């Protein structure tokens with residue numbers, strides 16, 4: 001039974017409850033973060049904290065003091081649950097309010113949750129063979145830079161991918177490739193590593209930022225610029241990034257092979273550099 005943190009208390013998961021009037025439950029009125037722990041240590045915690053503060057600001061949520069305590073809360077949860085490699089899930093909602101009403105309540109008491117999550121197991125051959133993806137229309141709002149818990153378009157897209165036996169769904173808006181349902185997208189186009197610019201149409205992934213820094217270290221040509229669905233189909237290489245999936249080659253999109261249909265050299269160099277950075281060794 002795992003111990004979680006809820007509103008200042010450390011509790012067994014089974015005893016941790018939230019009001020049915022919580023605005024997170026009723027409106028999806030909240031924000032979240034997912035931080036990866038490698039060997040018991042949170043990876044890029046400061047970047048996640050900065051993004052959480054930006055999401056809180058963007059959602060006009062009050063900034064709870066507990067956000068400053070997050071490093072200590074995560075450390076205690078990992079110790080109490082005896083975890084070394086796991087994810088920490090952090091969620092802040094506007095809290096319970098009575099009666100249900102769209103506009104903010106006069107007195108909001110935010111709900112703040114931190115709980116460990118197991119690491120997603122990727123398909124065994126994800127790194128050697130790559131994964132497949134489908135594309136879907138991006139029907140989301142125009143503030144995807146806020147890491148909101150309002151994830152229905154993302155869950156619908158991911159479910160569609162599962163039903164088509166694909167690993168990820170890629171959002172496309174006006175023929176522009178935006179990002180995955182829970183990942184950022186990179187494509188090697190005419191030799192240049194290309195990824196959508198971090199604007200309000202997408203979430204600026206922490207892994208994306210780490211990969212951009214690694215690409216610069218490796219002397220790779222990088223372009224943060226929009227690219228089209230046709231350019232995605234014609235790309236030499238495509239890969240996705242996220243805290244939970246890390247760097248994963250995509251070798252098939254909408255049933256078409258990407259390049260030769262095998263993970264490409266740029267992807268593999270970056271995946272290996274990423275594994276070195278997190279100190280987990282290079283995957284075979």
Ligand code: PLP
Nearest residue numbers: 182183184203205206207242243
């Ligand atoms: N884009 C979306 C929509 C996401 O939900 C996520 C992660 O959950 C990402 C991108 C990747 O972000 P990060 O690398 O910070 O995990």
